[in-house]
Amino acid sequence: MWDEVEARSEENGHETPVIELRKIVRLYEMGGELIYALRDVSLRIHRNEYVAIMGPSGSGKSTLMNLIGCLDTPSSGQYFFNGELVSKMDDVDLAAIRNQQIGFVFQTFNLLPRSDALRNVELPLIYAGVSKSERHDRAVQALDHVGLSDRMTHRPNELSGGQRQRVAIARALVTNPSIILADEPTGNLDTRTGQEIMRLFEELWKQGNTIILVTHEEDIARHAARIIRVRDGRIESDGPNNERVRAVVDDVKGG
Ligand code: ADP
Numbered sequence: 001m002w003d004e005v006e007a008r009s010e011e012n013g014h015e016t017p018v019i020e021l022r023k024i025v026r027l028y029e030m031g032g033e034l035i036y037a038l039r040d041v042s043l044r045i046h047r048n049e050y051v052a053i054m055g056p057s058g059s060g061k062s063t064l065m066n067l068i069g070c071l072d073t074p075s076s077g078q079y080f081f082n083g084e085l086v087s088k089m090d091d092v093d094l095a096a097i098r099n100q101q102i103g104f105v106f107q108t109f110n111l112l113p114r115s116d117a118l119r120n121v122e123l124p125l126i127y128a129g130v131s132k133s134e135r136h137d138r139a140v141q142a143l144d145h146v147g148l149s150d151r152m153t154h155r156p157n158e159l160s161g162g163q164r165q166r167v168a169i170a171r172a173l174v175t176n177p178s179i180i181l182a183d184e185p186t187g188n189l190d191t192r193t194g195q196e197i198m199r200l201f202e203e204l205w206k207q208g209n210t211i212i213l214v215t216h217e218e219d220i221a222r223h224a225a226r227i228i229r230v231r232d233g234r235i236e237s238d239g240p241n242n243e244r245v246r247a248v249v250d251d252v253k254g255g
């Protein structure tokens with residue numbers, strides 16, 4: 001079994017990474033002062049990896065996620081998305097990545113308060129120019145997927161925190177992205193609800209998605225197969241979460 005896992009990761013290693021950062025620096029200038037949010041960050045993430053990014057507040061986690069999600073551009077260094085240099089892409093290419101390949105989940109859910117769950121989930125499809133009836137069907141399906149078929153006409157303030165985050169996950173999934181970026185998705189949820197949300201990510205991972213998740217909770221990071229620790233804008237460590245990898249192998253053996 002271990003041979004098989006190693007062979008598979010070996011094979012994976014030769015594949016073009018979906019995400020490759022080379023010596024990325026992100027500098028902010030504030031009141032004449034320079035702040036290095038990221039210094040010399042290099043990393044590769046392959047298809048279907050499940051990565052947790054950990055680090056104290058202010059260490060650069062959100063900056064890193066925004067860069068990976070093409071919501072921000074580095075001060076220097078190179079970012080390759082599926083082997084292509086992001087700085088060479090035009091607005092149409094970038095919008096296509098953001099709208100079709102990546103699904104974003106945020107700590108504060110970022111739902112439209114006056115729109116019901118269905119409308120919130122339909123939104124990315126409106127931007128993508130999908131027809132009204134297809135939009136509706138796909139949003140219904142995505143909400144069903146996260147267990148909210150009975151809450152479609154509820155507005156965010158009529159939903160619990162966990163339900164709001166599930167709406168946000170449905171919104172991230174409705175465009176069928178292969179990569180899910182989640183920045184502290186359980187940060188505003190109680191432990192039990194947080195674990196429920198983690199089960200959803202688990203399922204998405206098993207379905208073949210690439211999951212990149214920021215958290216400062218060890219309990220949440222434990223779910224990932226790889227843990228990257230950042231401190232002061234630098235990668236402090238990056239390696240497999242051995243406990244998790246072993247559990248997956250046992251699971252495969254058992255089933
Ligand atoms: P984390 O998500 O790990 O808490 P951030 O990536 O948000 O950290 O921030 C990293 C550093 O960059 C912090 O020192 C923060 O104050 C600074 N920073 C983040 N965004 C900005 C900004 N828009 N302008 C100036 N400084 C920023």
Ligand code: MG
Nearest residue numbers: 061062063183
């Ligand atoms: Mg942050």
